[in-house]
Amino acid sequence: MTNNVSTSTTGVKRRIVKDKMAYAFICIFAFLAMVPLFLILWEVVSKGYKNFNFRLFTEVAPSSMDAMFARVNGEPIPGGILNGITGTILIVGLAIFFTIPLGLYIGIYLSENSEKRFSKIISFLTDLLQGIPSIVIGIIAYAWVVKPLGSYSALAGSVALSIMMLPMIVRSTEETLKMLPRAYKEAGLALGSSYTNVVFRILLPSGFGGIFTGILLAISRVMGETAPLMLTALGASLVNWNIFEPTSSIPLLIWEFYNDPNLIDLIWSSSLLLLIVIFVLNWIAKIVARKWKI
């Protein structure tokens, strides 16, 4: 009898020990998963702060020769990444201009007609578009824009980024609008306002938080894209505002510097700037999402 009881208590003990060990294991590995983020941030900040100065924003990328002479003389690298900053603004700005109205309209259509067969097809295709690897989107923009126009261009780059942003904006708009209480729409219609007015004066403003958050996240997602831009915007060593000309961007410059041993010091400050912008966008998105919660 006593024997029996004692084995059962050791059994319970064993189970409790196992439970404790599993808990410790899960906590340790969950925290280990966060370590790479801090390692990457440390790498970028500690190597990037040196060249993170005023010139980074006011001068274009130096030529390989100038950089080499500066290195030989032990001076800091001359120049900055102004051409990349303006290029990113141009390419991403154009993509925003293309996708926001279109994405909003498609999102509204899907949320208002969710039962229709057609919108199920569109929904499915939107998911399909969202899954396309960015390099493949680069190929498509190359075939659609670069080939017919005969030149790499900011326009081609922004077409690529638009194809990436569009599904994200459609989805966030659709999901936000679906979460709005039906009463909003019914009340608007009952007061006699037109369907158009209900959408623009009631639904969109009430869903502002979710939609705006989705847009910000989409922007931050495409901001660091390199692969599709290599195939479309190509890069340029000067500031360019002509959408039909090859244009640089911050990630493209990082790629260029990485391939040029003389310019290598600039990769870290460029990465630092890119990370700061992306994290700030994410942070604003989070605040907006919390403040404007439906």
Place this chain on the structure above:
Amino acid sequence: MKDRIFKISLFAAAVVILLLTAGILYALVGKSLEVFNEYGVWGFVSNAEWDPRAATEEYGALSFIMGTIYTAFFALLLCIPFSLPVALFTGEYFKGKRIASIVSSIVDLLAGIPSIVYGLWGFYALRPVVIALGVNAQGFGVFLASIVLAVMIIPYASSLSSEFLSMVPNNLKEGAYSLGATRIEVIQKVSIPIAGSGIVASYILALGRALGETMAVTMLIGNTNNIPAGLRGTGNTMASVIANQFGEADGLKLSALIAIGLLLFIITAIINLIAKLIMKKLSAA
């Protein structure tokens, strides 16, 4: 009247998605035809020879398909021991607590880091470690690329699985607790079986991400046109060979690269479709 125009324009916007997809398929298939006519689809896919020299020109995709499979699956395998604990931590142990939202937002930040910065980190911080471990002399290869890919897909795998874990009904878990089960037993016998297919779906989606990742892999895999000799070997993935060789390509080579893009598109589409189907079944049940 105004409403009609508005409704028509909404519909027209939705049609754009249809046109976009059709246009994408048309562009990819149309430009791939040249290489498929030359070698046949199966001939192109099953040939491991990639030789762009003008005299002996020959193009086959097998090396890159194998390179993609090696890196993506090894990355998935490496990411599980980290992403599953994150999912359990945020979706089960500390569900709804402040610490869970802190951990999940920190892990989510990993998803915001651009691929090219991951590449730099892999090159400067991890490559020396890989060399010191004696994996191979240069550090480049499937092993290095997979480690970085694994880190990149952790947030995708963990945030979705944690959502599925937190959807497990409380009364089922409470029932198990009242029978005297410990927490890990509840996780093993109740939570994971119920959330299982959702967790699998999140890993399939993460795999889809890993298959298409370009810049980090391009910077780390070594860029050789051969089937990687295991984890220590170097190679190329479908995405990285496009990134590397698209710039100077024309004629048959350009068509071959676009055909690889088409294959990549089809593979990722199928993978995403499977994941979506699993999740749809879950939400319907």
